[in-house]
Amino acid sequence: MNHPALIQVAKVLGLLSLAGTIVPPVLFLTKHLALEPMKFIMLIAMIGWFVTAPLWMKGGDQ
Amino acid sequence: MATEPQTTQAGDEFEREPVPEKAQKGASAFWGMYAGEHTAGTEFMIGPLFVAWGASAFDLIVGLLLGNLLAVVTWRFLTAEIATQKRLTLYYQLEKITGRNLVTLYNLFNGLLFCFLAGAMVTVSATAVGVPFGDSIKMPSFSDTMPTGIVWVVTCAVIGVAMTVVALRGYGFVARMGHLAAPWMFLVFVACGLVVMGKLDTMNLFELIKAPEGGSKMGFWGVVAFSWFCNSAMHLGMSDLSVLRFARKPKYGWAAAAGMFLGHYVAWICAALLLVYWVRVHGVDPAQGKPPGPMVWDAVGWAGLVCVVIAGWTTANPTIYRAGLAFQGMFKGMSRATGTIIAGTVCTIASVFPAFAMKLLDFVGLYGTILAPVGAIIVVDHYLAKRVGIATEPAASGKMKFNLAVLLAWVIPVAIALTIANAKNIPAFFLPLPCWLACGVLYILFSKFTTPQKA
Numbered sequence: 001m002n003h004p005a006l007i008q009v010a011k012v013l014g015l016l017s018l019a020g021t022i023v024p025p026v027l028f029l030t031k032h033l034a035l036e037p038m039k040f041i042m043l044i045a046m047i048g049w050f051v052t053a054p055l056w057m058k059g060g061d062q
Numbered sequence: 063m064a065t066e067p068q069t070t071q072a073g074d075e076f077e078r079e080p081v082p083e084k085a086q087k088g089a090s091a092f093w094g095m096y097a098g099e100h101t102a103g104t105e106f107m108i109g110p111l112f113v114a115w116g117a118s119a120f121d122l123i124v125g126l127l128l129g130n131l132l133a134v135v136t137w138r139f140l141t142a143e144i145a146t147q148k149r150l151t152l153y154y155q156l157e158k159i160t161g162r163n164l165v166t167l168y169n170l171f172n173g174l175l176f177c178f179l180a181g182a183m184v185t186v187s188a189t190a191v192g193v194p195f196g197d198s199i200k201m202p203s204f205s206d207t208m209p210t211g212i213v214w215v216v217t218c219a220v221i222g223v224a225m226t227v228v229a230l231r232g233y234g235f236v237a238r239m240g241h242l243a244a245p246w247m248f249l250v251f252v253a254c255g256l257v258v259m260g261k262l263d264t265m266n267l268f269e270l271i272k273a274p275e276g277g278s279k280m281g282f283w284g285v286v287a288f289s290w291f292c293n294s295a296m297h298l299g300m301s302d303l304s305v306l307r308f309a310r311k312p313k314y315g316w317a318a319a320a321g322m323f324l325g326h327y328v329a330w331i332c333a334a335l336l337l338v339y340w341v342r343v344h345g346v347d348p349a350q351g352k353p354p355g356p357m358v359w360d361a362v363g364w365a366g367l368v369c370v371v372i373a374g375w376t377t378a379n380p381t382i383y384r385a386g387l388a389f390q391g392m393f394k395g396m397s398r399a400t401g402t403i404i405a406g407t408v409c410t411i412a413s414v415f416p417a418f419a420m421k422l423l424d425f426v427g428l429y430g431t432i433l434a435p436v437g438a439i440i441v442v443d444h445y446l447a448k449r450v451g452i453a454t455e456p457a458a459s460g461k462m463k464f465n466l467a468v469l470l471a472w473v474i475p476v477a478i479a480l481t482i483a484n485a486k487n488i489p490a491f492f493l494p495l496p497c498w499l500a501c502g503v504l505y506i507l508f509s510k511f512t513t514p515q516k517a
Binding site: 017018021022024025026028029030031035038039040042043045046049050053054057059 | 257
């Protein structure tokens with residue numbers, strides 16, 4: 001996947017996935033989100049990260 | 063805790079020559095590499111072990127800060143300086159001082175210790191893989207040293223064999239996977255800490271992490287020593303010459319801070335909080351502990367389990383690969399595949415025994431105590447040899463195959479330190495620095511008598 005627009009989309013989704021990994025625990029800490037939905041969002045975010053990150057993140061393959 | 067680096071590894075290129083200018087790398091390569099390497103599966107083990115050893119919040123917050131700072135300074139002003147002046151691998155530099163045969167002995171210890179370390183990582187992964195199987199698999203506690211049952215053995219064996227098969231194919235894919243997973247894994251560590259604080263309804267670490275009434279088994283200086291010397295084989299022991307020889311400037315040694323303050327500070331404290339929760343809410347005996355898999359599953363669910371497995375896998379795999387290379391280097395004609403299979407077999411057998419993971423603080427201390435002193439030989443050779451009147455690189459001509467001065471300077475302090483530590487019950491992570499200093503002094507003294515004064 002080399003199209004610049006698609007790479008940009010993947011980047012945005014990747015960063016949203018990282019946010020989906022850390023924001024739900026913060027919301028749980030501040031009592032704005034229950035534990036089970038938090039775990040579910042983190043699972044979705046994990047899948048999102050590992051699908052999108054390889055499309056734009058470089059390095060680590062040397 | 064980290065394994066051998068996943069990029070710019072010794073053995074890949076410029077094995078027996080200085081790294082040329084065109085192959086040198088910029089700072090970002092090292093910041094990313096150190097950050098990824100030091101967020102490994104074993105961090106899930108080390109944090110709770112601090113709690114089991116009775117470390118207080120002050121010990122962790124201030125002790126880890128100081129210890130990690132000292133580690134970074136060591137990387138910057140010792141390892142990176144020599145690496146960028148010589149630009150040689152540890153192995154080749156050692157060979158020029160110690161002779162080929164003594165490097166073989168170093169490779170043996172290095173390879174075996176790598177196997178045991180990789181075994182600990184497989185053990186940590188097995189505690190996560192076993193979670194979906196519920197009560198049919200008995201998880202080991204901190205006091206377990208022997209296998210807990212046949213299902214445990216089978217679980218470890220399957221993971222160990224799978225990791226060995228992947229390592230046989232080289233480490234490119236796993237290194238890439240580790241690189242991709244690193245930022246996500248770090249956030250999962252932080253998430254674990256946040257969830258525990260949410261569950262316990264406080265963000266006050268001083269209230270959460272308290273030393274037991276009988277006093278801490280570890281204490282402030284124990285935490286400082288552990289965090290400084292847990293990677294002593296790499297900084298004091300000069301193993302990271304193989305990485306930092308690619309750095310354009312010695313100041314890139316500061317990049318170790320990324321690994322120390324993300325992995326060995328934030329991640330360790332967050333992992334420690336996991337056990338704090340189980341001690342407070344479920345009444346778990348901190349000395350018995352709780353394996354990482356179930357704790358992470360309870361805190362953050364599937365993301366946590368996958369994190370434990372990936373963190374263990376991406377660090378155990380290059381460790382098996384490197385151990386295989388170390389074994390391969392010992393025997394002429396041995397293929398890399400054979401070396402990797404030997405390493406994978408030793409690692410898999412070690413993983414079945416929880417001792418290596420559950421006694422990780424001791425094991426890591428032992429690892430540094432055995433390997434780090436060799437770095438003092440290189441430091442003496444580089445900075446002091448001419449001043450004190452001993453030959454520099456005495457085996458560089460290739461005529462000397464075994465430098466007796468090095469062997470004695472290495473073995474004597476390590477043997478004495480381990481004997482005293484065993485008798486007085488001193489944790490092994492206090493030993494690397496005294497052994498390193500003694501090794502350097504003894505090398506100068508013995509060299510005066512055993513090696514020619516001019517190379």
